[in-house]
Amino acid sequence: MGRSAIEARRRAALEEGNVGYLARRQEIIQAAKNVFRERGFEATLRDVAEVLGTDRASLYYYVGSKDELLQEIVREALARDIAAAKAVQKSKASTPDKIRELILSMVKSYSDNYPHMNVNTEDLRRYSHEKSDWAVEVITQTREYEAIVMSILNKGRTEKTLRRDLPVNVSALALFGMINWMHRWYRPTYPVAPEEIARTFAEIYLSGYAATE
Missing domain, CATH: 1.10.10 (Arc Repressor Mutant, subunit A)
Structure with missing residues (x-):
């Protein structure tokens, strides 16, 4: 056939x-x-x-290519990431604690979905220039996730649990940059557990961004 x-x-x-x-x-x-x-x-x-x-x-009766398999795996992972972020957003925790939970969920996603999220992160810029249904979907999911994070950060500024003298968009990019850079160095054999990586990231990020009395 x-x-x-x-x-x-x-x-x-x-x-x-x-x-x-x-x-x-x-x-x-x-x-x-x-x-x-x-x-x-x-x-x-x-x-x-x-x-x-x-x-x-x-x-081939079920999937057309290895790339299609990657796309399905990433689609499912991004959907879980968005659901996790929405749960954090709706929780009654303080904004700094929400940021800790967000960072943990992002780091765990990299760990649980290695190497798929690494490949996705590396290819994200290329997706932004494509017009395929897959490219549009992954960019839409990424933007939805970013909007949830921005909402959490803005609420922290309003409640004065986060610093208001720092641009929120730059602060969000700093958070994403810290996590997304994992594609350059994270492997399942990395000697530090994902939970400890997340804790370290959160402490570094909030040490500069959390409001102080």
Whole structure:
């Protein structure tokens, strides 16, 4: 069967939304996540197929490429990140404690979703110039997350638990820059636990940004 015919079957199956088909597709995505984590994004579809005990050709009925697998993994991770940020936003904790929770959730996301979030961060600038549905979606999700963080920081300024003499947009960029730079050095073998990384980041950030009596 030609590639175009397989693609047509895959699109039709996705539109139909059969429970069994979607469950198998999710199983493949989860297997790919584990393979990429263990072997890096250099791993191939053949590696994923071997883990599942099938052949690479069989995967094409469910996913079109390794890039599509990455996109699905990142889409799910970003959705979880947004849900976590919204939960922090709605909590009754103080703004500094909300920032600590945000930082912990971001660091944990890098750790739990390695190397997918690393690849996503490296490619984010390229996405911003693309017009594909995937590029639009990931940029929209990123902007939604940024808006939640900005809302939390602005509330802290209003409540005077954060400094008001520092530009909030620059302060937000400092927070994102600190976390996103992890793609340059974080690996699962890094000798410091994600929780300790998050605590360190929070202490450094709030030491300069939290308001003092």
